[in-house]
Amino acid sequence: MIHFQNVTKRYGEFTAIDNLTIDIYEREFYALLGPSGCGKTTLMRMLAGFETPTEGTIHLAGQDIAPVPPNKRAVNMMFQSYALFPHLSVWENIAFGLKREKMPKHDIDDRVDEMLRLTRLEKFARRKPHQISGGQRQRVALARSLAKHPKLLLLDEPLGALDKKLRQETQFELMDIQEKTGTTFVIVTHDQEEAMTVASRVAVMDHGKIIQVATPDRIYETPNSVYVADFIGDVNLIEGTAKPNGSDVYAMSWHEGHEPLAVQSPNGFSDGQKCHLAIRPEKVSISADKPEAADNAVQGRILDIAYLGNISTYHVELPTGAVIKAQAANTRRIARRAFTWEDTVWLSWTATAGVLLAD
Amino acid sequence: MRRYFLIAIPYVWLLALFLVPFAIVLKISLSDAAIARPPYFPQFDWAEGIRAFIAELDFENFVFLTEDDLYWKAYLSSLKIALISTFFTLLAGYPIAYGMARAPAEWRPTLMMLVILPFWTSFLIRVYAWMGILSNEGFLNQFLMWTGIISEPLTILNTNSAVYIGIVYTYLPFMILPIYSALERLDGSLIEAAEDLGCSRLSAFWLVTIPLSKNGIIAGSFLVFIPVLGEFVIPSLLGGSNTLMIGKVLWEEFFSNRDWPVASAVAVVLLLLLVIPIVLFQRNQQKQQEAEQ
Amino acid sequence: MNRMSWFNAVSLTLGFAFLYIPMVILVIFSFNESKLVTVWAGFSTKWYGELLQNEAFLNAAWVTLKVAVFSSTLATVLGTIAAYVLVRGGRFMGRTLFSGMIYAPLVMPEVITGLSLLLLFIGIGLDRGVFTIVLAHTTFAMCYVSVVVSSRLVTFDRSLEEAALDLGCSASEAFRLVTLPIIAPAVISGWLLAFTLSLDDLVIASFTSGPSATTLPIKIFSAVRLGVSPEINALSTIMIAIVTVGVITASLVTKHQVAKQKREEMEAVRT
Numbered sequence: 001m002i003h004f005q006n007v008t009k010r011y012g013e014f015t016a017i018d019n020l021t022i023d024i025y026e027r028e029f030y031a032l033l034g035p036s037g038c039g040k041t042t043l044m045r046m047l048a049g050f051e052t053p054t055e056g057t058i059h060l061a062g063q064d065i066a067p068v069p070p071n072k073r074a075v076n077m078m079f080q081s082y083a084l085f086p087h088l089s090v091w092e093n094i095a096f097g098l099k100r101e102k103m104p105k106h107d108i109d110d111r112v113d114e115m116l117r118l119t120r121l122e123k124f125a126r127r128k129p130h131q132i133s134g135g136q137r138q139r140v141a142l143a144r145s146l147a148k149h150p151k152l153l154l155l156d157e158p159l160g161a162l163d164k165k166l167r168q169e170t171q172f173e174l175m176d177i178q179e180k181t182g183t184t185f186v187i188v189t190h191d192q193e194e195a196m197t198v199a200s201r202v203a204v205m206d207h208g209k210i211i212q213v214a215t216p217d218r219i220y221e222t223p224n225s226v227y228v229a230d231f232i233g234d235v236n237l238i239e240g241t242a243k244p245n246g247s248d249v250y251a252m253s254w255h256e257g258h259e260p261l262a263v264q265s266p267n268g269f270s271d272g273q274k275c276h277l278a279i280r281p282e283k284v285s286i287s288a289d290k291p292e293a294a295d296n297a298v299q300g301r302i303l304d305i306a307y308l309g310n311i312s313t314y315h316v317e318l319p320t321g322a323v324i325k326a327q328a329a330n331t332r333r334i335a336r337r338a339f340t341w342e343d344t345v346w347l348s349w350t351a352t353a354g355v356l357l358a359d
Numbered sequence: 360m361r362r363y364f365l366i367a368i369p370y371v372w373l374l375a376l377f378l379v380p381f382a383i384v385l386k387i388s389l390s391d392a393a394i395a396r397p398p399y400f401p402q403f404d405w406a407e408g409i410r411a412f413i414a415e416l417d418f419e420n421f422v423f424l425t426e427d428d429l430y431w432k433a434y435l436s437s438l439k440i441a442l443i444s445t446f447f448t449l450l451a452g453y454p455i456a457y458g459m460a461r462a463p464a465e466w467r468p469t470l471m472m473l474v475i476l477p478f479w480t481s482f483l484i485r486v487y488a489w490m491g492i493l494s495n496e497g498f499l500n501q502f503l504m505w506t507g508i509i510s511e512p513l514t515i516l517n518t519n520s521a522v523y524i525g526i527v528y529t530y531l532p533f534m535i536l537p538i539y540s541a542l543e544r545l546d547g548s549l550i551e552a553a554e555d556l557g558c559s560r561l562s563a564f565w566l567v568t569i570p571l572s573k574n575g576i577i578a579g580s581f582l583v584f585i586p587v588l589g590e591f592v593i594p595s596l597l598g599g600s601n602t603l604m605i606g607k608v609l610w611e612e613f614f615s616n617r618d619w620p621v622a623s624a625v626a627v628v629l630l631l632l633l634v635i636p637i638v639l640f641q642r643n644q645q646k647q648q649e650a651e652q
Numbered sequence: 653m654n655r656m657s658w659f660n661a662v663s664l665t666l667g668f669a670f671l672y673i674p675m676v677i678l679v680i681f682s683f684n685e686s687k688l689v690t691v692w693a694g695f696s697t698k699w700y701g702e703l704l705q706n707e708a709f710l711n712a713a714w715v716t717l718k719v720a721v722f723s724s725t726l727a728t729v730l731g732t733i734a735a736y737v738l739v740r741g742g743r744f745m746g747r748t749l750f751s752g753m754i755y756a757p758l759v760m761p762e763v764i765t766g767l768s769l770l771l772l773f774i775g776i777g778l779d780r781g782v783f784t785i786v787l788a789h790t791t792f793a794m795c796y797v798s799v800v801v802s803s804r805l806v807t808f809d810r811s812l813e814e815a816a817l818d819l820g821c822s823a824s825e826a827f828r829l830v831t832l833p834i835i836a837p838a839v840i841s842g843w844l845l846a847f848t849l850s851l852d853d854l855v856i857a858s859f860t861s862g863p864s865a866t867t868l869p870i871k872i873f874s875a876v877r878l879g880v881s882p883e884i885n886a887l888s889t890i891m892i893a894i895v896t897v898g899v900i901t902a903s904l905v906t907k908h909q910v911a912k913q914k915r916e917e918m919e920a921v922r923t
Contacts, residue, residue: 045811050814070817087833096829097819131916148819361824366744369734369794374755376791383775425742458660472903477671479895483876484888485867487676491681495682496690498677524750531671588682589761591855596876606763610855613767623771626764637759652827 001026001184002047002152007011009042009208016042019210029178029185030197033192035231039208040188047186048077061151071100076150080081080157082141084129090140091116091125091297097148109110115143118177118298134168142174146181155187159194171197189272191231196220202229220280222266226357229278235322236284238277242269242356250279250356255320261296265356279354284326286314287346288338300324316347368422388421388623389416411438420624429608430625436603438518440594444526448583449576451527452534457568459535460542471539478532485529486596493521493597517599526591530586534579541575542568574647581640588636589629605629658857675892682885691879693887699886709887712871716851719782719867723789726845730790731797731846736827738798757795765792766859773860780862788860789850796849797842803839848895 002024009017016039024030032040045051049070065073076097084093085271087097094115098108116122119139124132129140134315138158145153158174159167159204171296175198195202196216203213212224215260223229228239228301240261246324248267254277269275291297297355300316307330314326326347339345424430459470477485492498493516500512513519545568553563569576581647590605605625613622682700686693703709738751753887757765769788773780816826832839854869863865868887875884 018861047816050817070814071822073821077815077818077820079811081809081811083809083811085812085815085830085834096816100820100825127920128916130913131920136920144815144819197704245710362741363744365733365739366737366750369730369737369798370746370750372730372791372794373734373750376769376772376787377753377757380772381764383771384764384768387771406834426820451667451670454663457662458667461660462664464692468903472899473668473671476896476899477675479848479899481673481854481869481888481895483872483892484891485674487872487876487884487888490876491885492674492677494690494880496688498690501690511889528670528674530669542675589763591763592784592873595857596873606761609763609767610718610843619771622767626767629761630764633759633761635723640759 001061002186003059004043005057005059007046007053007058009039009046009051010054016208016304017022017046019056020208020210022210022213023201024184024186026184027182029175029187029198029200030204031195032186032188032205033195033202034190035206035233036190038205040205043205044154044156044186046075047152047155048075049211066103074151076145076148076152077154078141078145078156078158078210078296080160082129082161083138084137084140084144085130087336089126089128090121090132093129093140093145094147096144097177099150109149115147118146118180120142130216134162135170138162138170139173146183150183152184155185157189158187159191160189167194168197174198176232178245196232206231207313222262222355223278223357224267226276226278226359229355229357234281234325236277236279236281238276238279238322238324240277242273244269245269248324249351251270252356255318262351263354264351267356267358269356269358274359276357276359278357279356281313281325282311282326283353284324284347284349285346286316286326286328286339288343290346291348297342297346297348298324301343301348302339302341305341314345316345367410371575377539384623384626386416386618388420388627389418390620391419418455420620421628423621424624424628429603430628431607433608434602434628437588437605440522440526440604441584441590444523444530445580445584446585447523448527448530448534449580451575452531452579453538456532456535456538456542457626459539462543467543472538474532474535482529483592486525486593489521489528489597490516490527493524516597517602519598519602521597521599522594522602522604525597526583528591529593530583533582533640537582538575541572545571574643574650577643578640578647581636581643585633585636585640678885678894682882682889684882684885698881700890703883703886703890704881705724708830709867709883712866712868715865716868717784718848719785719789719857719865720850722886723786723793723850724843726786726790727793727797727846728843731794731802731842732835734794734798735800735802735805736831739802754795754798754838756797757792760792762853762855763859764854769856773814779864780860781865784860784862785857785865785867788856789846791855793849794845796845797839800845801835801838801841804835806837822900866920 003172004020004022007020010014018039018044024076026278027091032043034040040125042051045066048052049068051066052066060073060075079134085096088096091112094112094254095108098111101113112125115124119142121136122189123239124136124140129137132140138161142158145212155174159170162170171194174185177196187195187198196219199216202216202219203211204219206227212219212228214222219228219232223232229235229237238252238254240252243251244255244259245251245262248264248266250263250265252263252275253260263277285291285294298318300318302314303317304315306315309327309330311327312334314328316326318324324347402413420592451459455474459474460465462470490497493499495516495517497512497513500509503509504512517522549567549571550563554560589590589606590604591610594604595609596601598607607623608628609622609629612618612625616622681690681692683695683697684692685696685698734750734754738747738754742749766788769784769791770780773784778784808831812830813826816830817823821829852869853867854873857867858870858873861870872887873885874882
């Protein structure tokens with residue numbers, strides 16, 4: 001439904017968006033994820049009409065939107081600060097956009113009531129924004145931006161101002177509302193957990209470029225670069241050189257005198273190419289004795305143990321000096337654990353647990 | 360299109376009623392006095408052209424200002440009065456601002472209102488109030504004679520002392536407000552930390568409070584100094600015939616002597632004199648703003 | 653630091669005594685029976701009576717009021733536009749000159765402003781009177797209004813305007829429906845400031861007024877030059893009373909609103 005074609009945005013010398021081409025489909029929940037300053041907000045503001053691309057075109061439903069001013073676009077935005085009008089009541093805030101359309105009075109009433117029901121705000125209709133809590137304000141902002149039936153709803157860090165617990169509840173609410181209304185949502189966030197929870201597809205951005213666009217599980221399991229692997233969740237990186245060993249199977253040599261690691265990875269590598277093995281801590285098992293039938297097993301010394309209640313993270317130093325994190329569920333009482341600080345342990349994982357990435 | 364129209368309204372207004380008048384002052388300051396109406400020469404004449412017009416202008420009036428010692432004495436005395444009265448205003452204002460900032464939080468809005476209230480009251484009336492107090496039969500003399508400190512009434516009204524009192528009184532709120540806002544933001548734990556590290560009360564004040572309220576002091580001092588330099592009402596009501604202030608000289612030159620070119624030249628020089636403190640003040644404000652960001 | 657120290661209490665007492673005693677004396681002696689302003693001779697309101705009979709003062713008061721209402725209203729409109737242009741206008745030709753012209757009158761000595769405007773009015777052959785005073789007052793008051801309003805606009809959350817545009821407002825609708833109602837308190841205080849400055853002004857009015865229009869400050873100044881008089885005391889008392897009532901009301905209203913807002917925010921968190 002939305003098509004960015006070679007879009008570039010420059011502010012003087014600074015390039016915020018760098019020759020970017022993406023597609024966003026109808027009814028999708030699309031997340032733009034990246035650190036602050038990566039250009040994700042600029043991208044969204046171009047969709048809303050507050051910025052114009054320096055080069056390239058943006059099409060919405062087949063129509064070039066460059067000449068359309070923000071107030072004529074079938075796109076609405078939910079602002080990071082919510083931008084609720086402090087002098088108007090909740091009801092008037094939601095009705096604000098509808099009144100601009102010269103909608104008949106009773107249609108406005110119906111639509112506002114519908115939005116109030118959807119966001120469970122019926123009781124607060126007559127209150128002013130400062131008379132309601134942060135979570136309620138967030139819902140008013142959502143209701144206001146949805147009231148006009150936009151083809152596309154933009155959400156700029158919509159949950160940034162809420163505390164952690166409320167944020168988690170609200171994430172599910174957002175998904176629920178998106179499903180009910182069938183609107184296309186584009187969300188901007190720097191919180192990877194939030195993007196993974198709500199979105200059907202995630203675009204990871206850095207320095208004005210899209211690094212990877214994929215579903216949350218693919219982003220997590222098979223990142224296409226060290227940057228993505230490192231940005232999303234916790235990851236161990238082991239450096240080495242690849243040697244093809246059958247289709248999609250490689251033997252990665254990583255340290256003199258140690259057996260190469262067996263990896264199955266979709267990314268293609270040539271013989272002797274430098275590469276990184278990226279593996280998530282929860283996919284590395286830890287044991288006191290050498291495990292029997294493991295694809296890969298290496299020995300190391302425990303440097304540190306972080307006890308998190310349900311799980312513990314072990315920091316294990318390899319002979320190379322590199323430190324690998326391994327997570328294990330605490331199924332037994334901590335006193336009955338078989339290993340502790342300074343103990344030598346074995347780390348093991350399967351060939352499919354990690355992914356090989358180029359430099 | 361609409362945007363330019365919007366910009367044009369206040370822009371043109373200020374050009375016509377601020378910049379153009381000032382250009383006229385500059386021009387007249389370079390003209391010669393004439394017994395005519397308007398009383399100066401040359402008049403601008405399109406027929407003669409700009410070149411001929413400019414040829415008639417000269418710096419005669421400015422030369423005259425340096426020759427007649429009335430003027431440079433007036434400038435010097437204005438500077439002196441402004442400096443001394445700024446100092447006294449600071450001396451009077453700082454303890455008040457300090458007391459306000461240290462007062463219980465629920466009093467502060469009321470104290471603030473009490474400082475602002477005179478600011479909204481007519482300047483003229485506040486100066487006038489002192490005429491009844493400072494005159495020979497005034498309340499101050501009555502009070503001092505009653506207490507027996509003096510036996511003969513002091514002559515205060517129509518002297519420079521009265522001018523100082525008037526300036527300190529009327530400009531005090533300008534001094535108090537910026538200092539108060541600097542002191543109010545000052546974190547009380549800083550003083551406690553200083554005392555904890557071995558400062559006495561007094562040295563904590565000198566080493567912590569004063570440096571941290573420096574911006575307020577500077578802002579307040581300029582807010583007093585700059586307008587006092589061109590002050591007219593106070594010297595003409597409370598000052599005597601020997602009180603020389605440039606605002607008063609300009610007024611008399613214009614209304615009594617009707618020497619427009621000289622009055623204009625006086626104005627131009629006064630403005631040049633003000634440029635330095637104004638630039639310094641602006642820089643201080645900018646620095647403060649940057650520090651806050 | 654809960655209890656005030658001895659030093660602070662003394663400095664506050666002395667400071668406020670210095671600020672208020674002259675005005676209190678002024679008010680007391682407006683009720684003096686005697687013509688001598690410095691000797692008490694019994695209570696009387698006769699000077700108020702005489703003031704009300706004084707045709708010249710009443711005329712001057714009327715002129716002053718007219719000038720103040722017109723010039724402050726005009727100054728508020730122009731000053732608000734100027735502030736909006738300065739804060740939101742982006743770059744345009746001569747922006748530096750424009751902001752310079754906004755700030756310069758604030759530090760310009762009144763004698764210079766007055767002189768330059770007078771020379772302009774004579775130069776273009778404009779008859780001096782109420783109209784010229786209004787022009788002069790509008791010019792310097794609009795700068796004060798613009799400073800007050802622009803300091804509010806700087807802290808204004810720009811996304812509110814963007815939200816209005818996003819919801820279908822044109823730029824002028826966004827200003828009228830969102831920006832203006834929110835900055836209204838600043839605009840009102842700008843108006844009040846402009847109004848007071850106009851009421852107060854002696855120097856600029858003296859330069860720009862003609863024989864047909866004398867304002868109250870000019871009248872008071874020429875009376876006061878000859879010495880103190882109980883009639884002026886009475887007039888001053890009335891003016892002080894009006895200002896006092898105004899300022900106290902304003903601060904009570906603000907205090908009440910702030911308290912109300914705080915209370916409602918507290919309640920909002922609890923629900």
